[in-house]
Amino acid sequence: MSTDIKVPTLGESVTEATIGQWFKKVGDRVEQDETIAELETDKVTVEVPAPAAGVLQEIVAKEGETVEVGALIGTLGEGEGSSTSTDNATEAPSNEAKAEAASDDAGGYGGESASGSQASGSGSGKLVEVNVPAAGESVTEAQVGSIFKKVGEAVAVDEALLELETDKAAQEVPSPVAGVIREVLVSEGDDVQVGALLMKIEEGASAGSGQETPKSEAAAPTPGAGATAREEVRDQSAGRPPAPSARKMMDEKGVSASQVSGSGRDGQILKGDVLEAVAKGAPSSAQEKPSQAAARPQSAPDDAAREERVKMTKLRQTIAKRLKNAQDTAAMLTTFNEVDMTATMEMRKKYKDLFEKKHGVKLGFMGFFTKAVTHALKEIPAVNAEIDGTDIIYKNFCHIGMAVGTDKGLVVPVIRDADQMTIAEVEKELGRLAKAARDGKLGVADMQGGTFTLTNGGVYGSLMSTPIINAPQSGILGMHKIQERPMAIGGQVVIRPMMYLALSYDHRIVDGKEAVTFLVRVKENLEDPERLILDL
Known part of the structure; x- marks a missing residue:
């Protein structure tokens, strides 16, 4: 028996997308909800999770192909398949996977998800993951606002952990369990997608028990351990190439990457970003770039010292x-x-x-x-x-x-x-x-x-x-x-x-x-x- 993999709903105004990349190849074993492909629209990139566990039996839509919402892009079959995947599967792990790997390498708090057993060196409770909740069909990402709790602090059930801001509203993320914060994987101002990992809580633990990683340590490199989880994720994602559909349009319009502000995950340039840049009059590679004088003039040194630059929230x-x-x-x-x-x-x-x-x-x-x-x-x-x-x-x-x-x-x-x-x-x-x-x-x-x-x-x-x-x-x-x-x-x-x-x-x-x-x-x-x- 096979299971169809289809293009999910992408929002009221989005009817089609482009296959960005496949993270698995035919014959690879996948688990339910594991990311197997990435779709690109003119607004966002969306990860496609496996609807069931099994083996990737067929890839119907190749990378670069445009598909409509609900279209069949692949099938899953029964069996074990190969336990590890190569090619695309190893080239683009998800942000969550990179964050967890980086955290382990940096000496952060190690552990399994809510369904796993207790981690080495922790208390007796299991680790419960806190993810970005769904916020409606048309909302696929949010921005981390205020973080109310830090590593080592105790939390009660339903106590607010942090605040997420979408383009429509701000909402608090409550704690699903009572316990102690063991890991914070995001920082204020980060852009996160629905389902992304935010925190890990040791259920049933009390403050002061188990291994703790102070927030200050998580914000700076530790000697001999390299960059922190957040820094490693940023380093690995730096210079992420434009989406294929965006790259094609950039070539057609003669626009360079330096002239486009990417709004995708990790700053990736999407098709919509290119269209916006062209609409704003971004010069082609054959044209002379505007001089610095055309940009906002720099403030006098004494004025600049009294200015404050704050990034606009998604809502604003x-x-x-x-x-x-x-x-x-x-x-x-x-x-x-x-x-x-x-x-x-x-x-x-x-x-x-x-x-x-x-x-x-x-x-x-x-x-x-x-x-x-x-x-x-x-x-x-x-x-x-x-x-x-x-x-x-x-x-x-x-x-x-x-x-x-x-x-x-x-x-x-x-x-x-x-x-x-x-x-x-x-x-x-x-x-x-x-x-x-x-x-x-x-x-x-x-x-x-x-x-x-x-x-x-x-x-x-x-x-x-x-x-x-x-x-x-x-x-x-x-x-x-x-x-x-x-x-x-x-x-x-x-x-x-x-x-x-x-x-x-x-x-x-x-x-x-x-x-x-x-x-x-x-x-x-x-x-x-x-x-x-x-x-x-």
């Missing part, structure tokens, strides 16, 4: 890219109006204590705004739609994104089916999502599928702004500071609590009449909140 890089892409892609326009918040504020003041007593959550303004928006979206569906090529996709549901500022950057958790919720249900869900965002515990599912977004700059004192739409959505409503202003009402000047509203929309799909009508409906719902209760 993604925020920057998405916002700029929205500006470049959408025909973005903003329309304004103002709303008299008197009626909504009086209703909130009148019922807030009873509301909190009954529902266990405070009555804020976001519940009113969310319901006002969902009512308006039902009337003006174009504001709740998106463009896909030459098609318009109308959403017959309202998943409302709530922009939340955190110390890591802007995130947009989504309240799903907000149009079917009561104000109390909206406030409860918003409270849950806001807390998860502040604690860095938002999941990818919490931020997917939004159809329209609310952003409240008023909490920071903003009086007016022009928000940028959250692509591929076609609209975003900006809320602002409530400020008392003199208003002419019934021929008299009275002081009223007023708020400016700003609707930024994609003019490709939303016409000016629709945008203005939408904003007027939101205004009417807030100035007469009984309309929300009566569904008018």
Whole structure:
């Protein structure tokens, strides 16, 4: 009986990949989940694990071939096969394997995985591996943020070990067992792929027992032992050649490796990196390279000493890219109006204590705004739609994104089916999502599928702004500071609590009449909140 090896799902927007290299050859023995091949897309490189244990029976897709998601690339058969592999199998071991080998060579803490027996010189517990958890189909790598524990420290079950940052959120990695940290294989700022080894914990051990390798020793070479595990991995991966598809495109475009910044594992240049460099105007080998004067001018010595250069987190890089892409892609326009918040504020003041007593959550303004928006979206569906090529996709549901500022950057958790919720249900869900965002515990599912977004700059004192739409959505409503202003009402000047509203929309799909009508409906719902209760 044979087992098929197929191209795995590579993310929503990725439909094909190129076979980078095979780590095994026909006849080699492989274990389940052992890396047997590497795929390249224009964004990342992805390792293909063996779906079962057996012998590599056939390689259907050769290195350099382009294959679609789900395509058959090889088969596994039964038997023992050769215990060791040659050629490609020995040329490119995984990062995890190199890290473990380097650690052993450098005199670090040796041991087996969670399924193995105890290591020599350790305590009585087994070593449990902590790996990068899966973070959604479209997320294949993360960046190591803060590391909360070091070698030799005790940890409890579910205690946070470190923080991982993806292009969508930051999440803490909890300890799967109680014990002592025996090995830390990553450093802050490292890029790691899903499934990569992060730490090893001796289960059941107590602090001070067994062999320990201080973190300071793991960060510098030890006499006579060569470089540390991390340094050896970097040395071995230094100068990693561009992916075959990237190399082919570099040759076609006449672009050298020095002109391209690699975003793949260990800095490997991918096809997408070459395309980006060409789009930015990277000169070909036949052209004269730009002079240093074209780069950022160097600061004066006294200024340079006072500067601090910090690498952008993946989340911040993604925020920057998405916002700029929205500006470049959408025909973005903003329309304004103002709303008299008197009626909504009086209703909130009148019922807030009873509301909190009954529902266990405070009555804020976001519940009113969310319901006002969902009512308006039902009337003006174009504001709740998106463009896909030459098609318009109308959403017959309202998943409302709530922009939340955190110390890591802007995130947009989504309240799903907000149009079917009561104000109390909206406030409860918003409270849950806001807390998860502040604690860095938002999941990818919490931020997917939004159809329209609310952003409240008023909490920071903003009086007016022009928000940028959250692509591929076609609209975003900006809320602002409530400020008392003199208003002419019934021929008299009275002081009223007023708020400016700003609707930024994609003019490709939303016409000016629709945008203005939408904003007027939101205004009417807030100035007469009984309309929300009566569904008018």
